[in-house]
Amino acid sequence: MHTARAKTLVSRWNGMNIYRGCVHGCVYCDSRSTCYRFTHPFEDVEVKENAPELLEEALRKRRAAAVISTGSMSDPYQPCEKELRLMGRCLELLYKYGFGASVITKSDLVLRDLDLFECIQQRAKSVLQMTLTVSDDKLSGILEPNVCSTSRRYEVLKAFQEREIPAVVWITPLLPFLTDTEENLRWLLDRCFDAGVRGIVCFNAGMTLRDGCREYYYKALDRHFPGMSEKYRKRYGNAYEVNSPRNAALMRLFHEQCEKYGVLHDPEQCFRYIADLPEKEPQISLFDGIAPGKP
Ligand code: SF4
Numbered sequence: 001m002h003t004a005r006a007k008t009l010v011s012r013w014n015g016m017n018i019y020r021g022c023v024h025g026c027v028y029c030d031s032r033s034t035c036y037r038f039t040h041p042f043e044d045v046e047v048k049e050n051a052p053e054l055l056e057e058a059l060r061k062r063r064a065a066a067v068i069s070t071g072s073m074s075d076p077y078q079p080c081e082k083e084l085r086l087m088g089r090c091l092e093l094l095y096k097y098g099f100g101a102s103v104i105t106k107s108d109l110v111l112r113d114l115d116l117f118e119c120i121q122q123r124a125k126s127v128l129q130m131t132l133t134v135s136d137d138k139l140s141g142i143l144e145p146n147v148c149s150t151s152r153r154y155e156v157l158k159a160f161q162e163r164e165i166p167a168v169v170w171i172t173p174l175l176p177f178l179t180d181t182e183e184n185l186r187w188l189l190d191r192c193f194d195a196g197v198r199g200i201v202c203f204n205a206g207m208t209l210r211d212g213c214r215e216y217y218y219k220a221l222d223r224h225f226p227g228m229s230e231k232y233r234k235r236y237g238n239a240y241e242v243n244s245p246r247n248a249a250l251m252r253l254f255h256e257q258c259e260k261y262g263v264l265h266d267p268e269q270c271f272r273y274i275a276d277l278p279e280k281e282p283q284i285s286l287f288d289g290i291a292p293g294k295p
Helices: 051-061 086-096 108-123 137-143 150-162 182-194 213-224 228-236 247-260 267-275
Strands: 002-004 046-048 067-070 100-105 126-131 167-170 199-201 206-208 241-243
Touching: 051 086, 067 086, 067 267, 086 100, 086 108, 100 108, 108 126, 108 150, 126 150, 126 267, 137 150, 137 213, 150 167, 150 182, 167 267, 182 247, 199 267, 213 228
Parallel strands: 002 046, 067 100, 100 126, 126 167, 167 199
Antiparallel strands: 206 241
């Protein structure tokens, strides 16, 4: 881990990343791809130590509130967040300025900020975006080695559901020949429906592989599933889109089940739902008067 002072934080599309790089170790991680031009090892997480200051500056300048999203490139709940609490301070600022918050994570550390998400939800809007890829916790431990198991993530979803904070789940990737089974998909969908999620993002039953990400993934396959990388090479070559041979059937099942349970399943609809900030009556809550940065 190393620190840096960033120049800007919030993009014009209302996205931000407090950390650059990730130690969660997912074998399929797209953020490792060379196109993102990391100038440091991916696991040597860069901490934007002035993130709260930059966020406050950006929020002050905005004429209208919006939902600020984080986690598209790096999980914001890195282990170091436990000590640093940059994400927690950023959430306090979003609450203070009446903005919404949306976070993509696989980590149960997000539960630490549950009260904050609840307050933001009451004043503006909060959306938890959680990724689930595999029903089998043992396999999850191989594919996503340094973050909590799928069953723990399901508990996190339930905790957010209890507080009436909406969630959108990403079921992606579904790895060809590893997790692209009907049984796996049904199990994940059932947990999503049980946790009352508003939407599920699943572009395809498959994954994407770009330079950098592909090499890392194939090395992991060689370590844990001998012969599998050869199977990928033969079938997909250097293709970017690597869809399961069962893609059509699995996607049919996905759309049918979501339709049946009234869950958003078109990615664009999910993204519109996340970004949409409804007007709410101002409410006083536990965090009113909180000083930014105060634990
Ligand atoms: S949590 Fe996300 S950013 Fe981190 S390694 Fe996994 S896929 Fe990559």
